[in-house]
Amino acid sequence: TVPVPGRFLACVTRQESADRIKSTYGDKVEVFLHGHLNAVAQSDIVVLGCKPQLCEEILTSKGMKETLKGKLLISVLAGTTIKQIQDLVGPETFVIRAMPNTPCKIRQGMTVISFPTPPSPSSSTVDLAQIVPSPSVRPAVEWIFSQIGRAVFLDEKQLDACTALSGSGPAFVCVMLEAMTDGGVMMGLPFTVAQELAAQTMQGAARMVLEGSHAAQIRNSVSTPGGCTIGGLLVMEDGKIRSTIARAIQEATNIASSLGKKK
Numbered sequence: 001t002v003p004v005p006g007r008f009l010a011c012v013t014r015q016e017s018a019d020r021i022k023s024t025y026g027d028k029v030e031v032f033l034h035g036h037l038n039a040v041a042q043s044d045i046v047v048l049g050c051k052p053q054l055c056e057e058i059l060t061s062k063g064m065k066e067t068l069k070g071k072l073l074i075s076v077l078a079g080t081t082i083k084q085i086q087d088l089v090g091p092e093t094f095v096i097r098a099m100p101n102t103p104c105k106i107r108q109g110m111t112v113i114s115f116p117t118p119p120s121p122s123s124s125t126v127d128l129a130q131i132v133p134s135p136s137v138r139p140a141v142e143w144i145f146s147q148i149g150r151a152v153f154l155d156e157k158q159l160d161a162c163t164a165l166s167g168s169g170p171a172f173v174c175v176m177l178e179a180m181t182d183g184g185v186m187m188g189l190p191f192t193v194a195q196e197l198a199a200q201t202m203q204g205a206a207r208m209v210l211e212g213s214h215a216a217q218i219r220n221s222v223s224t225p226g227g228c229t230i231g232g233l234l235v236m237e238d239g240k241i242r243s244t245i246a247r248a249i250q251e252a253t254n255i256a257s258s259l260g261k262k263k
């Protein structure tokens, strides 16, 4: 059986955030203003969700290292490695990373989860018992992130690329969605109609891919010979849309890889 969370505590610093959480989740979530230690002490699983540059300040705050001992710490911070966090909290806290994205808000998220690479059995420097989690950790983590969308496990070295692709991805997709909406408005559609058509078309095509179709196959099947689609596609190719979007992922990956180093 998978141990699933039954109690949820949120710790923030601003009253407006506390109010927002309360109005969203009511009494399902207990909100702590500034009370990190109190919230962490009452938790078995701690999700760290501050900006990367606040990581060290929070994890080295008075009493935090001791309070985190024996707990599972899930960091969603971009670009901040498990090792960086482990060095701050010590070996008695089990640290993993997760890279979710904003569609998690409507349980349609994409989360990539990374566990620490266990040291080689020959290494004498660490106590393996302190690194290897109890057997229930992985299923519990998979359960948590499967409640808010899809979840996959990947090696940490791929997490910067995942941060760029699925973490930042909703922003990139929305640029495309806005552009398609603009095209509809330019051709006389009311904004709300154009936006709905663009969003549902994007969702539908994406769902076809998730159900097994290949994107190129869909593109070809829509492109009627001598029809309108191929005309639009060639204008997109003239605008280097493929390389532009791919380079955006490349740039975001490069930036993600440096976020953990910013103070």
Ligand SMILES: NC(=O)C1=CN([C@@H]2O[C@H](COP(=O)(O)OP(=O)(O)OC[C@H]3O[C@@H](n4cnc5c(N)ncnc54)[C@H](OP(=O)(O)O)[C@@H]3O)[C@@H](O)[C@H]2O)C=CC1
Residues within 6 Å of the ligand: 011, 012, 013, 014, 015, 017, 018, 034, 036, 049, 050, 051, 052, 054, 058, 076, 077, 078, 099, 100, 101, 102, 167, 168
């Ligand atoms: N935005 C996204 O789509 C994604 C973000 N991430 C990662 O999530 C993290 C947060 O990003 P984002 O949500 O955009 O940033 P925000 O600034 O919106 O959220 C940061 C949160 O951390 C809280 N916080 C800051 N300092 C403290 C503290 N000392 N104690 C307790 N809580 C604190 C803030 O509380 P308060 O509001 O009260 O100030 C706020 O709720 C980043 O590391 C980012 O890389 C990962 C995936 C996707």
Ligand SMILES: O=C(O)[C@@H]1CCC=N1
Residues within 6 Å of the ligand: 078, 163, 167, 168
């Ligand atoms: O832009 C950022 O740094 C964060 C991480 C992924 C999405 N937002």
